[in-house]
Amino acid sequence: MSFQKLDELGRTLEALEHAISILGADEATHMAVGGGDKRAEAMSHLAGLYHTQATAPEIGDWIADTREESLSEDQRLALGEFEQNYISATCLPTEFVQRRTAATMRSEQLWRELRAKGDWDSFLPALEGVVALVREEAQLRADALDLAPYDALMEQYDPGNRTAELDLVFDDLKTFLKDFVPEAVAAQERRLSVRPRKPLNAPYPIEKQRELGLAAMRGVGFDFTHGSLAVSHHPFCGGVPTDVRMTTRYRTDEFLSSLMGVLHETGHALYEQGLPKEWSHWPLGKARGMGxxxxxxxxVEMQLARSSEFWEWALPLVHLHLGEDAIPGWDIPDILxxxxxxxxxxxxxxxxxxxxxLHVILRYELEQDLVSGKLEASQIPEAWDAKxxxxxxxxxxxxxxDGPMQDVHWPSGAFGYFPSYTLGAMIAAQQWRALEQxxxxxxxxxxxxxxxRVNQWRAEQIWSQGSRWSTPDLITRATGEPLNADFFKAHLRQRYLG
Incomplete structure (x- = not known):
């Protein structure tokens, strides 16, 4: 059976993914400085093995043969997702991938060197080269997937999302926020005139902050038999579902940024730990996109951890792990x-x-213009400033x-990713409303x-579904309706004007 051949291939690819993920997490947390060259060599070799296995010509025949077999509903969905991944992996010629890799690596290196100086003029030629390659990639993907170029780029990060729908949602949200931001700032000033922000009683020892973070992770449902917490330069959630590698970073002058970072990454980790284990070696069993x-x-971070109800539980944890005098005289309104x-x-x-x-929508709009050719890289500073x-x-x-050089996404060629950030906030608000109903x-x-019960609902509606459905279909199935900015707007009104 060809389905069985794909199943066996999936297990091989999963094993390679496992090794690459754990090596990557270790590199960011525990690897000795002198291990970098050999680690890069090892990971590059493994990535090459993975690509070779995942793009083998016979896979196309296996997919075609499997379509003729008698399949269950899950198997049919698994085959469809596998085929989409195969098309995505094979639509870029090797020669193009090599050119893109060399250009984006050089661009990223230049960005790191020149960003601190704000030297746009010296960086521009490299960025122009990346934009030209992104346009080429967008067309290659568009031809293979029968999509518009920018939609084809987004498909890598959020399958099913299309600019025709997102433009409407983002335009609605942008119009709302342009008026809402001044309202929220004015309401905040009124609150602070009555109850000013209180000073923190630093320093906060890192070990005590770590214990607080671990307690918060445990409280919201993190499974420590299948994951751990470490320290890295930038917080991330990596590893694999059976061995999630989460990280944070600490400052001794305050503790809230680390705690919120831990809770944010725990939200990612809970999703990974809750994915359908029986399909872990198929794309069907993976997380459904970045949004x-x-x-x-x-x-976890916004809907739960910035609410007054959450802090009724969490404030005693702060006192327990950081000491009663950690935030003297503070109560829940001060934390909020x-x-x-x-x-x-x-x-x-x-x-x-x-x-x-608004930061994300700005980038989303400029990206579309850059990909279409309506905007050239040399025109970015003026267009950015206007927005x-x-x-x-x-x-x-x-x-x-602090303007168009602040993000690594464009120097590295990651066009189509930015919408996921704001989509995530909107989807979270919509999920909370559905949960509360x-x-x-x-x-x-x-x-x-x-x-x-919070986690059980999320497990049933989101985590256990893996990649069975496109992003828009999963949102509709989980919440009862398509993505709707009204839920996020209602959340903001309640939190910042209520």
Missing amino acids: IHESQSLF NEVNHVERGYIRVDADEVTYP MTEYLGISTINDPK SLPDIREDVRRGDFA
Whole structure:
């Protein structure tokens, strides 16, 4: 049976994925500095083996033969997802992949060197080369997938999403936020005039912060028999579902950024730990794209961990692990003042949940224009500044470091990824509303620190589904309707104006 051949291939690919993922996580956390060259050589070799196995010509015949076999519903869905992955892996010629890899690596290296100086002029030629390659890639993918070029790029990150639908959703959200941001800032100023922000009682020893993070992870459902927490330069969730490697970073002058980072990554980890184990060696058993993955991390970080109910449970944990004098005189409104502070800023990764979507929509709009040829790389600073001025009321025209040079995505050629961030926030809000409709008293569970029913609902609706459905179909199945910005807008109104 050809299905059996694909199944055996899947186990081989899963074994290679496992090794690559664990080696990558170890490199970021425990590898000695001198091990870098050999580690890169080993991972490159394994990646080559993976690509060779995943793109073998006979796989196309196996897929065609399997279509003629008698398949269960799950097997049929698994075959469809496998075929899409195969097309995606084989639609780029080896010669193109080599050119793109060399150009993006050089571009990224230049970006690291020149960003701190804000030297846009020296960086521009490399970026122009990347944009030309991205346009070429977009067309190759579009031809193979029968999609519009930018849709074909997005398909790598969120299968099923299309600009025709996203443009409507993002335009609606953008219009709302341009008016809402000033309202939220004004409401915050009124609150702070009555209850000012309180100082933190630093320092906070790293070991005590670690114990607090572990307690929070355990509380929200992380399975420590299948995962661990380490330290890295930038927090991430890696590894494999049976051995999730989560990381955070610490500052001794405050503890909330590390704790929120831990909770964010725990949201990713819970998704990985909850994926369907019987399909782990098939694409069907993998997470359904970056938008859904971000929705799971933001569900924990934003919907749960920045709510007053969550802090009724978590504040005693802070006192237990950091000491009663860790935040003297603070109560829940003081914590909420900190974790929900709104401020217009230049940097996307530092933005709050109110202003963050405008940073993403700006990039989404510019990416489409760059891919279509409507915008050239040389015109980015002016176009970026015009949108920053319109959306957030701040100018970046003489500040490329904190403007169009701030992200690694474009230097590395990752076009089509940015929409996933704001999609995740919107999907998380929509999921919370659906959960609350299903379990009207769920906030009482959160108040007690009982996340069993929360996680059971998410497991049934999202985690156990793997990649059975496209991103839009999964949202509709889980929440009862297609993606709708109204749920995210209602969430923001309740949190920041209520």
